[in-house]
Amino acid sequence: MAEEACWYVVHTYSGYENKVASTLEKTVENRKMQDLIQQIMVPTEKVTEIKDNKTREVERKLFPGYVLIKMVLTNESWYVVRNIRGCTGFVGPDNTKPVPLTEEEVQKLGVEKKDVEVSYRVGDxxxxxxxxxxxxxxxxxxxxxxxxxxxxxxxxxxxxxxxxxxxxxxxxxx
CATH class of the missing domain: 2.30.30.30 (SH3 type barrels.)
Incomplete structure (x- = not known):
């Protein structure tokens, strides 16, 4: 496939992020579209919450109402994502053609981890x-x-x- 997969942001109903992600994963698997839709994620962070003098660690969504998808944009992949229940559309200027995240945005969001080779050690x-x-x-x-x-x-x-x-x-x- 000539086109390279890019990261896109999909808007969902609030609270439906995990449902949209899991439904999309099942659809991709059933339709054997792993080469088009490669990765689906709902970015979260672990936060320590203190409530009623009890400390507990909870997982909180970084971007409520949004799901990140790494995919090759074709009519078929666009249609599948767009028609998932709970998904309201792609983030961008209009709903006709989704705009991928730039490399800089992907880096800032920490979506993809790049392995950095370090030539120094502690004490150097x-x-x-x-x-x-x-x-x-x-x-x-x-x-x-x-x-x-x-x-x-x-x-x-x-x-x-x-x-x-x-x-x-x-x-x-x-």
Whole structure:
């Protein structure tokens, strides 16, 4: 297939996000459309809630009323998604042709995780090559590949100061 799959946002009735996602997954499986509709997700986050002096962890939807779908846009895939019960349509300027998310939007939403190769380890000296601390030299304290973050201690105004950066903002010193 020549066309590449892109991420699209589908608007649903409030509270129907999971129902729309599961119905769409079953429809894709039944019609053997896995090559057209590749991934369906309802972005959520875990939040600690304190209610009546009891702490519990709950899963909360990041975008209530929306479902993200990675698909190759064809008349068939558009029709299937559009006609799922609870789905009100694609997000975009009009309902005739859905607009895919840009690469930048996909990155900001954290929809797709890109594996970043890091050439440094905890304890290594690194140059900061981007951002407000560009040009500083520091020592790696912690690396969190899940969140794409690295904590580096730099010397600023004569004090050791920890700063948090994205993994690509630092490189190992030669």
């Amino acid at each position: 000296s690194v140059n900061i090559i981007d951002g407000p601390f560009d040009g500083f030299v520091g020592v790696v304290e912690d690396i969190d590949t899940e969140k794409n973050r690295v904590r580096v201690t730099i010397n600023m105004f004569g004090r050791e100061t920890p700063v948090e950066l994205e993994l690509g903002q630092a490189e190992v010193m030669d």
